[in-house]
Amino acid sequence: xxxxxxxxxxxxSQYIHSISGIYLDKSKTYLFETRLSSVAESHGCSxxxxxxxxxxxxxxxxxxxxxxxxxxTNETLFFRDKGPFELLQHKILPEVIDARSNLSALKPxxxxxxxxxxxxxxxxxxxxxxxxLLRDNxxxxxxxxxxxISDAAIAQASYGKYNRFEIERGLDKRNLxxxxxxxxxxxxxxxxxxxxxxxxxxxxxxxxxxxGKFDIIFCRNVAIYFTLDDRKKxxxxxxxxxxxxxxLIIGSTESLTGVCPLFVxxxxxxxxxxxxx
Amino acid sequence: MKTLSILVVxxxxxxxxxxxxxxxxxxHTIEIAADGYIAKELxxxxxYDVVLTDLMMPGEIGGIEVLEIxxxxxxxxxxxxxxAHSSVDTAVQAMKKGASDYLEKPINFDELFLRLDxxxxxxxxxxxxxxxxxxxxxxxxxxxxxxxxxxLLNNKLxxxxxxxxxxxxxxxxxxxxxxxxxxxxxGAT
Numbered sequence: 434x435x436x437x438x439x440x441x442x443x444x445x446s447q448y449i450h451s452i453s454g455i456y457l458d459k460s461k462t463y464l465f466e467t468r469l470s471s472v473a474e475s476h477g478c479s480x481x482x483x484x485x486x487x488x489x490x491x492x493x494x495x496x497x498x499x500x501x502x503x504x505x506t507n508e509t510l511f512f513r514d515k516g517p518f519e520l521l522q523h524k525i526l527p528e529v530i531d532a533r534s535n536l537s538a539l540k541p542x543x544x545x546x547x548x549x550x551x552x553x554x555x556x557x558x559x560x561x562x563x564x565x566l567l568r569d570n571x572x573x574x575x576x577x578x579x580x581x582i583s584d585a586a587i588a589q590a591s592y593g594k595y596n597r598f599e600i601e602r603g604l605d606k607r608n609l610x611x612x613x614x615x616x617x618x619x620x621x622x623x624x625x626x627x628x629x630x631x632x633x634x635x636x637x638x639x640x641x642x643x644x645g646k647f648d649i650i651f652c653r654n655v656a657i658y659f660t661l662d663d664r665k666k667x668x669x670x671x672x673x674x675x676x677x678x679x680x681l682i683i684g685s686t687e688s689l690t691g692v693c694p695l696f697v698x699x700x701x702x703x704x705x706x707x708x709x710x
Numbered sequence: 711m712k713t714l715s716i717l718v719v720x721x722x723x724x725x726x727x728x729x730x731x732x733x734x735x736x737x738h739t740i741e742i743a744a745d746g747y748i749a750k751e752l753x754x755x756x757x758y759d760v761v762l763t764d765l766m767m768p769g770e771i772g773g774i775e776v777l778e779i780x781x782x783x784x785x786x787x788x789x790x791x792x793x794a795h796s797s798v799d800t801a802v803q804a805m806k807k808g809a810s811d812y813l814e815k816p817i818n819f820d821e822l823f824l825r826l827d828x829x830x831x832x833x834x835x836x837x838x839x840x841x842x843x844x845x846x847x848x849x850x851x852x853x854x855x856x857x858x859x860x861x862l863l864n865n866k867l868x869x870x871x872x873x874x875x876x877x878x879x880x881x882x883x884x885x886x887x888x889x890x891x892x893x894x895x896x897g898a899t
Binding site for chain 2: 514516597598601602615616617618685686687688689690697698700703704705
């Protein structure tokens with residue numbers, strides 16, 4: 434493993450912030466070393482300074498992509514903490530469907546966004562909840578979008594194949610058998626769920642008004658890697674991307690206090706969701 | 711190195727005995743089944759770390775069926791198949807159904823021990839990963855409850871402050887009335 438010097442840490446930290454919005458301070462020295470050493474070595478660099486120089490010079494941005502992939506790829510699970518999905522099933526989806534049904538005689542549309550979809554578990558879990566709730570009801574149309582900054586994460590999400598570490602906790606046996614196919618030591622999501630979702634690359638630091646407005650936004654456990662200033666900007670933009678009666682769900686240990694006054698926290702059972710004031 | 715509890719399923723009495731002796735010698739706990747039916751009964755009663763089964767056995771329950779019974783019961787149990795050279799294709803099919811590995815006959819014991827070591831390592835890592843995840847979930851769950859409670863409380867207090875501020879800045883009522891209303895709002899919170 435390559436050791437990082439204090440000056441390299443400052444340099445690489447600023448660089449990562451500029452390309453991804455992720456802010457890693459000195460306390461995360463281990464992350465630079467454990468995750469970026471192999472990136473450096475695979476590009477023939479023996480120090481982080483060298484990796485930085487090479488990444489800045491390279492027009493194809495392959496190194497930049499590898500760095501983003503290495504830093505952002507985190508373990509996510511299907512139905513990671515059950516709260517948000519129970520909230521979705523018992524409170525949010527019924528309310529959204531109800532509100533949209535009263536709105537027009539046309540086929541009501543519901544748009545859901547997993548803003549940091551990582552390798553897809555969250556969005557597929559959402560799709561499974563919808564499938565379980567509505568069966569094959571064709572009266573509503575759902576758009577399920579997952580975005581992430583990492584190309585590698587998007588590729589894995591799109592492929593929908595997971596090893597047993599990633600899958601067997603969280604998913605119960607019934608849903609596992611029903612919505613996945615066993616492939617050796619891995620499980621692959623079935624086409625009926627895969628067809629409900631779309632994934633695309635997006636850096637949350639960039640503008641995203643082009644995505645339109647969503648009824649439900651999941652933005653869990655990503656803003657924790659941002660500076661307070663970037664967090665404020667992100668949640669203000671998310672408020673603009675949410676319909677007036679839309680729902681925002683953040684990570685269970687996250688808070689919007691002092692971050693975004695546009696949202697009010699509301700409680701249902703053991704979970705919290707946010708709506709615009 | 712973690713020792714494993716292994717169920718050996720083979721209809722060949724010589725190979726069965728040989729496997730039992732050699733595996734016991736390196737510290738593993740062995741139980742044997744002479745065919746798929748006995749294996750099925752044993753699997754219903756007990757959990758093993760590894761099932762080492764012959765692929766071709768007489769009767770309706772061959773190696774593939776043993777594999778299916780195991781995986782239906784508990785996906786974390788590793789299944790290793792013993793195959794004749796001619797049935798390698800079937801063994802590959804079995805890998806797709808979740809078998810961890812296969813060995814060709816005649817069994818090379820060094821190879822078998824190496825594969826079992828690998829399985830033991832993976833099972834140990836899997837177990838510690840699960841322990842860590844459990845601890846993480848519990849810690850995260852408790853932190854979440856505290857944070858959410860504070861988030862709601864903070865929101866309520868902010869609302870109260872806004873109401874008091876609005877009341878005190880109001881133009882019309884006399885100062886004493888404004889103070890009384892403000893105090894009522896504060897008292898109700």
